Amino acid sequence: MNEPTAPDDxxxxxxxxxxxxxxxxxxxxxxLDAMWELIQKYGGDPTVPSHEALVERFNFRDFxxxxxxxxxxxxxxxxxxxxxxxxxxxxxxxxxxNIRYAEVFFSPVRFVDVGLQTPRLFESIRNGLSSAPDVxxxxxxxxxxxxxxxxxMATLKEFEEVKQHGVIGIGIGGSEHKFPPExxxxxxxxxxxxxxxxTAHAGEAAGPPSVWGAIRELxxxxxxxxxxxxxxxxxxxxxxxxxxxxxxxPLSNIKTAVFDLIENHPVRxxxxxxxxxxxxxxxxxxxxxxxxxxxxxxxxVHGFTRDEVKTLILNGVQASWLPSDRKERFVxxxxxxxx
Numbered sequence: 174m175n176e177p178t179a180p181d182d183x184x185x186x187x188x189x190x191x192x193x194x195x196x197x198x199x200x201x202x203x204x205l206d207a208m209w210e211l212i213q214k215y216g217g218d219p220t221v222p223s224h225e226a227l228v229e230r231f232n233f234r235d236f237x238x239x240x241x242x243x244x245x246x247x248x249x250x251x252x253x254x255x256x257x258x259x260x261x262x263x264x265x266x267x268x269x270x271n272i273r274y275a276e277v278f279f280s281p282v283r284f285v286d287v288g289l290q291t292p293r294l295f296e297s298i299r300n301g302l303s304s305a306p307d308v309x310x311x312x313x314x315x316x317x318x319x320x321x322x323x324x325x326m327a328t329l330k331e332f333e334e335v336k337q338h339g340v341i342g343i344g345i346g347g348s349e350h351k352f353p354p355e356x357x358x359x360x361x362x363x364x365x366x367x368x369x370x371x372t373a374h375a376g377e378a379a380g381p382p383s384v385w386g387a388i389r390e391l392x393x394x395x396x397x398x399x400x401x402x403x404x405x406x407x408x409x410x411x412x413x414x415x416x417x418x419x420x421x422x423p424l425s426n427i428k429t430a431v432f433d434l435i436e437n438h439p440v441r442x443x444x445x446x447x448x449x450x451x452x453x454x455x456x457x458x459x460x461x462x463x464x465x466x467x468x469x470x471x472x473x474v475h476g477f478t479r480d481e482v483k484t485l486i487l488n489g490v491q492a493s494w495l496p497s498d499r500k501e502r503f504v505x506x507x508x509x510x511x512x
Contacts, residue, residue: 183472186479187465191507193489194275194453194464196372196397196420198315198346199263199298200247201456202277207262208458211249231459235430236378240348242459247283253297260301267308270464274503275308276493278344280315282328291331295338302339311494313342313372316360318352325360333367341494342370344397350378354386354393361391370494372397372420377431381405388417395419395492400426402448403439413447418492423470424462425455441475444485451489483511 203211209224221227233239250256267275279298281291295312302310314332316325325345332340343364345357354373361371373387377398384402387393388411399419402408412419423438432438444450452471454464468485471477477485490503 183469184465187468187482189271190483190486191510192270192272192464192486193451193493193503194267194272194277195395195418195451195489195493196278196422196453196455197275198278198280198456199260200250200280201243201459202263202266202454203259203458204262204266205458207259208246208249211255211259214255215249215251228461231461233429236350237348239429239459243456244283246459250284251287253289253293256294256297257301260298261304262301264302264305264308264310267310268305272308272464273507274310274490274493274495276311276313276342278313278315278346280317280346281331282315282317282320282324291328292335295335295340299338310339311342312338312340313344314340314369315347316343316345316357317347318345318349318357318374319347321352322356322360325357326363329360329364329367329369332369340369342372344372344374345391346374346397348378349374349383353379354383355390358390361393365392370394374398376401376419377426377429381408384408384412394494398422398426398431400431400439400443403442409443409446409448412449416449418449418451418488419443420453420492421450422453422455422467424467425460428460428462435470435474438475440471441477444477444481449488449492450485451492452485453489483508 209227212218221230281294285291316328364371371393372395373391373393374397375383375387380401381404384396384399387396395418397420400421402412421440423440426432427435452467454462454467457463468482487504490500
């Protein structure tokens with residue numbers, strides 16, 4: 174039988190099967206209980222007097238409001254031990270979801286400005302991640318476009334110094350609608366020369382021109398989000414023809430009002446057009462979702478079959494930056510466990 178027979182069966186199956194994630198921000202994926210403890214560590218906040226109020230705090234009007242809440246949350250990440258603590262909780266949560274491999278963004282520039290050092294931040298994060306050997310986590314340094322290309326270049330040079338902590342690639346998040354990819358062409362060229370893999374947030378808060386810029390100017394190997402590519406037929410054709418992976422985050426896009434309803438998300442149309450899609454949670458602590466929730470929405474709302482869900486999961490393996498032999502091993506293991 175191909176389909177789960179009831180929602181409970183579907184959720185149990187999605188929780189059980191092995192999964193990958195390629196678009197996940199460490200600071201936005203702290204388990205809620207751990208975030209609450211960090212807030213209490215620093216004396217609390219009168220605007221969030223309870224755990225329930227913290228959940229409510231992460232309801233967003235739009236993408237700019239989401240960015241405001243991102244900055245608010247960072248106020249409670251102040252010491253190196255905080256990053257080891259949150260990374261430990263994060264890694265254990267991946268294991269709980271049976272996520273076996275993840276490529277995870279981290280944005281040190283926001284914390285360097287308050288006195289922390291990039292090498293020690295990544296060291297603390299790696300120490301925390303090492304507490305959960307049942308999941309493998311590679312790190313992607315986020316340059317954060319809001320700080321401009323000069324600061325991005327300086328941050329890139331710091332990333333070169335922390336490769337030993339599993340930093341394998343770079344990305345560029347932040348205010349996509351204010352800082353177009355063309356500003357960072359030289360930074361991405363330098364990153365490639367350093368041996369970093371590349372992705373870029375595009376097609377989320379800005380439309381198809383942002384995606385075209387990430388492809389043509391940055392030569393990004395993957396597109397972070399990319400959902401608004403659907404607004405340009407020629408771009409969809411290009412993505413499909415060249416099999417440029419999209420790191421889609423469907424429920425995130427609803428929470429930040431990129432799309433109004435999950436029914437209106439273009440994931441089905443993009444899939445049917447042959448675009449190489451991966452499914453991800455983005456900032457699950459802030460959005461209240463799990464990877465299983467995103468896949469369940471695809472099945473329940475967009476009619477994805479169980480076999481199509483398996484294909485999407487294996488797409489995550491194929492689109493990852495693992496060596497070819499490791500990809501083959503994961504595909505074999507996942508395929509066996511799917512059955």
